[in-house]
Amino acid sequence: MSNRRKFIQQTLLGTTGAAFLPILGSAAGNTMPMANESAPLNIGIAGYTFAKFNIEQSIAMMKRINILNLSLKDIQLPVNSTDAQIAAAIAKFKEGGINIYTVGVIYMKTKEAVDAAFIYAKKVGVTMIVGVPSYDLIEYAEQKVKEFDIKLAIHNHGPEDALYPAPSDVYNRIKNLDTRMGMCIDIGHSLRAGTLPENAIKLYKDRLFDIHIKDINAAAKDGKAIEMGRGVINIKEVIGSLRKIKYAGYCSIEFEKDMSDPLPGIAESIGYFKGVMNG
Amino acid sequence: MSNRRKFIQQTLLGTTGAAFLPILGSAAGNTMPMANESAPLNIGIAGYTFAKFNIEQSIAMMKRINILNLSLKDIQLPVNSTDAQIAAAIAKFKEGGINIYTVGVIYMKTKEAVDAAFIYAKKVGVTMIVGVPSYDLIEYAEQKVKEFDIKLAIHNHGPEDALYPAPSDVYNRIKNLDTRMGMCIDIGHSLRAGTLPENAIKLYKDRLFDIHIKDINAAAKDGKAIEMGRGVINIKEVIGSLRKIKYAGYCSIEFEKDMSDPLPGIAESIGYFKGVMNG
Numbered sequence: 102m103s104n105r106r107k108f109i110q111q112t113l114l115g116t117t118g119a120a121f122l123p124i125l126g127s128a129a130g131n132t133m134p135m136a137n138e139s140a141p142l143n144i145g146i147a148g149y150t151f152a153k154f155n156i157e158q159s160i161a162m163m164k165r166i167n168i169l170n171l172s173l174k175d176i177q178l179p180v181n182s183t184d185a186q187i188a189a190a191i192a193k194f195k196e197g198g199i200n201i202y203t204v205g206v207i208y209m210k211t212k213e214a215v216d217a218a219f220i221y222a223k224k225v226g227v228t229m230i231v232g233v234p235s236y237d238l239i240e241y242a243e244q245k246v247k248e249f250d251i252k253l254a255i256h257n258h259g260p261e262d263a264l265y266p267a268p269s270d271v272y273n274r275i276k277n278l279d280t281r282m283g284m285c286i287d288i289g290h291s292l293r294a295g296t297l298p299e300n301a302i303k304l305y306k307d308r309l310f311d312i313h314i315k316d317i318n319a320a321a322k323d324g325k326a327i328e329m330g331r332g333v334i335n336i337k338e339v340i341g342s343l344r345k346i347k348y349a350g351y352c353s354i355e356f357e358k359d360m361s362d363p364l365p366g367i368a369e370s371i372g373y374f375k376g377v378m379n380g
Numbered sequence: 381m382s383n384r385r386k387f388i389q390q391t392l393l394g395t396t397g398a399a400f401l402p403i404l405g406s407a408a409g410n411t412m413p414m415a416n417e418s419a420p421l422n423i424g425i426a427g428y429t430f431a432k433f434n435i436e437q438s439i440a441m442m443k444r445i446n447i448l449n450l451s452l453k454d455i456q457l458p459v460n461s462t463d464a465q466i467a468a469a470i471a472k473f474k475e476g477g478i479n480i481y482t483v484g485v486i487y488m489k490t491k492e493a494v495d496a497a498f499i500y501a502k503k504v505g506v507t508m509i510v511g512v513p514s515y516d517l518i519e520y521a522e523q524k525v526k527e528f529d530i531k532l533a534i535h536n537h538g539p540e541d542a543l544y545p546a547p548s549d550v551y552n553r554i555k556n557l558d559t560r561m562g563m564c565i566d567i568g569h570s571l572r573a574g575t576l577p578e579n580a581i582k583l584y585k586d587r588l589f590d591i592h593i594k595d596i597n598a599a600a601k602d603g604k605a606i607e608m609g610r611g612v613i614n615i616k617e618v619i620g621s622l623r624k625i626k627y628a629g630y631c632s633i634e635f636e637k638d639m640s641d642p643l644p645g646i647a648e649s650i651g652y653f654k655g656v657m658n659g
């Protein structure tokens with residue numbers, strides 16, 4: 102993040118955290134200066150990218166690519182970890198200079214899982230969960246959002262997802278709920294489900310809390326993960342939409358190819374996204 | 381290279397090769413359709429990037445990053461190689477799908493070294509050498525250019541280079557020679573020598589045969605190699621200049637950081653360059 106941007110966020114937000122910016126940005130009558138149309142976007146990593154690595158290895162890769170914002174995945178720190186385990190993990194990330202800005206994606210199929218997710222998020226110290234609650238748990242999750250004052254960003258997962266294939270499947274179920282109920286648009290799964298992510302970003306801007314960026318090799322159900330810039334997603338349009346809505350959350354790369362040796366592909370993707378941003 | 385671009389080059393050039401395009405492009409009264417202002421540029425790799433790796437390892441890295449154009453460095457195939465050694469190396473690159481579009485950088489401090497370089501280039505099968513002849517050998521090298529019909533692109537190497545610190549130090553010595561005498565602008569060394577590469581590209585367009593792209597962390601003599609996009613070179617301006625002059629040669633990434641483990645940095649740099657190009 103640029104110093105200028107950091108300054109603006111800190112000035113506007115105090116201690117509430119950058120994750121609130123999208124909400125502020127869409128509030129009626131809000132005329133505060135936000136990200137402008139050429140401002141850099143904040144880049145992060147979605148923890149699933151490091152599914153085959155431990156915390157130390159993940160930190161090393163993040164430092165190498167100089168991206169220090171993380172959406173922590175439960176693979177690396179299980180939701181049922183003890184307080185001591187959570188504290189130890191947080192200490193490692195802190196020492197590595199990593200900013201854990203959210204946890205997720207966390208699946209919630211029972212009330213107990215919803216409870217556990219919010220308790221976990223609070224212990225980790227984040228103000229947002231990226232998650233997937235079953236339909237019948239959405240209202241219960243909303244109660245927890247209010248109780249903990251922790252936002253919930255529901256994640257779309259493409260055509261084979263029985264619950265939330267496309268961004269609209271998230272939006273339509275949360276649009277009338279508490280404004281801290283929102284979405285994490287996964288641009289790859291969105292396109293696989295037939296929704297241009299650059300359109301979804303604009304349509305659902307008032308509830309867009311997080312975004313998973315990636316590329317896929319075909320705009321079809323069986324589109325596969327590929328290095329950003331080599332596939333079919335129009336990253337320039339995605340960035341254009343994010344700037345248009347003055348998105349001030351994180352754009353987290355989720356790289357799901359070569360998962361045993363992902364660093365070159367992550368690096369190429371990061372480079373591409375930054376290049377389009379500066380192009 | 382896109383099929384469209386390949387088609388245009390093949391149509392325009394027959395068998396003379398893409399490397400002649402810059403010369404054709406600058407010929408007075410030339411109105412043939414060349415690269416337009418949003419056309420993709422051809423990306424390659426400068427072989428020095430792989431200084432610590434053998435041919436097989438280099439090919440594997442090039443395939444991984446999907447960049448298949450190579451400026452072959454004598455580290456991997458010495459100038460004094462036997463015909464059999466050259467043939468074996470060429471076969472490996474061909475099998476790997478690699479297009480060797482030039483050789484270099486080759487230093488030439490004696491007439492014998494000039495002779496050897498041109499014989500080597502002919503055996504490798506390229507129509508251009510990126511090289512560094514001593515001043516007193518420039519005229520002799522020009523004779524060889526005519527004799528072999530192989531172009532010579534002289535490479536600038538920054539403030540500590542006694543011969544060609546800046547692009548102007550090359551241009552001023554070849555501008556009145558045979559039009560096959562030209563330059564390979566190294567954008568990093570150019571900026572370290574105080575010349576904005578985006579300006580040099582426009583100034584010396586009629587003799588620009590090749591370009592080494594990279595980034596450096598400071599616009600100063602001691603500026604160090606860094607992943608493209610993290611440093612001080614304005615890649616957007618460089619690409620703008622290349623498009624303005626309708627450059628149709630190769631832009632070869634020369635990555636000189638982390639040389640024992642360069643793949644992530646090369647990948648990030650490639651991604652960044654492509655991103656700016658598409659941004």
